[in-house]
Amino acid sequence: MASASNNESVLEEIRAQVKSYHFPLDEVPRLNCHDPRAERLIQNEEPVILTDTNLVASALQWDANYLGEHIGNSNYTVYFSNTHKFLYYDDKKISKVPSFVPPTRHQDLTFQEFLRKMNKWKNGDPWMYLQQSLNNTVGPRIVQDFTAFNWTWVTEQQRKNKWGPLTSNLLLVGMEGVITPVHYDEQQNFFAQIHGYKRFLLFEPGMFPCLYPYPVYHPHDRQSQVDFDNPDFEKFPKLPELRGQQAILAPGDVLYLPVYWWHQVESVPERGMTISVNFWYKSAPTEKVVYPLKPQQKVAMMRNIEKMICDVLVNVEEVGPLMQSMVLGRYT
Numbered sequence: 001m002a003s004a005s006n007n008e009s010v011l012e013e014i015r016a017q018v019k020s021y022h023f024p025l026d027e028v029p030r031l032n033c034h035d036p037r038a039e040r041l042i043q044n045e046e047p048v049i050l051t052d053t054n055l056v057a058s059a060l061q062w063d064a065n066y067l068g069e070h071i072g073n074s075n076y077t078v079y080f081s082n083t084h085k086f087l088y089y090d091d092k093k094i095s096k097v098p099s100f101v102p103p104t105r106h107q108d109l110t111f112q113e114f115l116r117k118m119n120k121w122k123n124g125d126p127w128m129y130l131q132q133s134l135n136n137t138v139g140p141r142i143v144q145d146f147t148a149f150n151w152t153w154v155t156e157q158q159r160k161n162k163w164g165p166l167t168s169n170l171l172l173v174g175m176e177g178v179i180t181p182v183h184y185d186e187q188q189n190f191f192a193q194i195h196g197y198k199r200f201l202l203f204e205p206g207m208f209p210c211l212y213p214y215p216v217y218h219p220h221d222r223q224s225q226v227d228f229d230n231p232d233f234e235k236f237p238k239l240p241e242l243r244g245q246q247a248i249l250a251p252g253d254v255l256y257l258p259v260y261w262w263h264q265v266e267s268v269p270e271r272g273m274t275i276s277v278n279f280w281y282k283s284a285p286t287e288k289v290v291y292p293l294k295p296q297q298k299v300a301m302m303r304n305i306e307k308m309i310c311d312v313l314v315n316v317e318e319v320g321p322l323m324q325s326m327v328l329g330r331y332t
């Protein structure tokens with residue numbers, strides 16, 4: 001297990017190596033999970049890098065070969081992209097946008113087939129990203145490692161913060177350099193880094209107006225329309241107001257990624273393949289509405305209003321014009 005100082009020097013190297021963007025980035029606090037400040041950040045639904053959780057200590061020996069040997073021979077969803085970016089899309093919403101062209105394709109492969117493709121990958125081949133919920137088809141050694149996760153700690157967090165049930169643990173195995181572009185999720189997330197290094201860009205829910213998500217009916221619902229590598233300041237005039245935070249995760253680190261927080265995730269280039277497992281929890285129900293509303297509550301409200309209008313109008317082409325006529329000259 002790398003020493004703390006060794007970890008810190010690698011993290012410093014990576015901070016100097018990673019790409020900078022048009023917006024400023026503060027560092028997400030990195031705290032021992034027993035530090036009361038860490039607890040306070042989680043209660044306030046703010047991101048924090050937690051060290052010493054031992055959440056996935058039993059998996060720190062996972063690498064490509066170990067997983068290839070022990071994970072079993074069931075199928076895993078492997079995404080392919082012609083670029084290093086893997087923009088998520090919802091299959092079930094494609095019917096609403098006939099012109100939609102999926103930016104990635106996916107195939108079911110055994111882990112061993114995935115590894116074979118990885119080992120013979122050459123420039124010009126599609127990039128690959130394995131993303132699959134861990135389930136009971138994994139081999140006995142992986143069951144043993146999974147059972148040995150620090151469930152006591154994470155379940156105590158779930159209880160203290162009144163979260164709902166754990167919905168899934170997604171296994172993520174990415175080539176170095178792959179990027180999941182900026183989006184938000186509707187679940188609480190403890191993101192555990194197991195092998196390799198990942199860099200998160202994080203933006204609070206109140207940055208919604210600067211990140212221009214696709215319409216709720218669109219296959220790219222919850223994803224930003226903004227390409228950080230080629231920002232269109234004409235089309236997205238509030239982009240200059242964007243402010244974010246950065247979190248670089250080393251093996252063993254756990255990032256608390258609060259619900260509705262925007263994030264872009266990169267497998268740090270030239271640092272090898274990455275292995276991560278996330279822990280997605282249903283968020284706590286809103287006990288009682290306290291004013292002023294929190295930004296994430298406003299995002300949830302906007303989503304509900306948009307969904308209702310789409311259901312009533314059916315023809316999604318009418319949604320924009322109707323919402324415009326609601327506000328233009330009356331509220332704006």
Ligand SMILES: CCC[C@@H](CC(=O)O)C(=O)C(=O)O
Pocket residue numbers: 131170172179180185189191263265266276278
């Ligand atoms: C499909 C989920 C991917 C993950 C980001 C990443 O590790 O590439 C993420 O966005 C999350 O855990 O919420």
Ligand SMILES: [Zn+2]
Pocket residue numbers: 183184185263
């Ligand atoms: Zn996400």
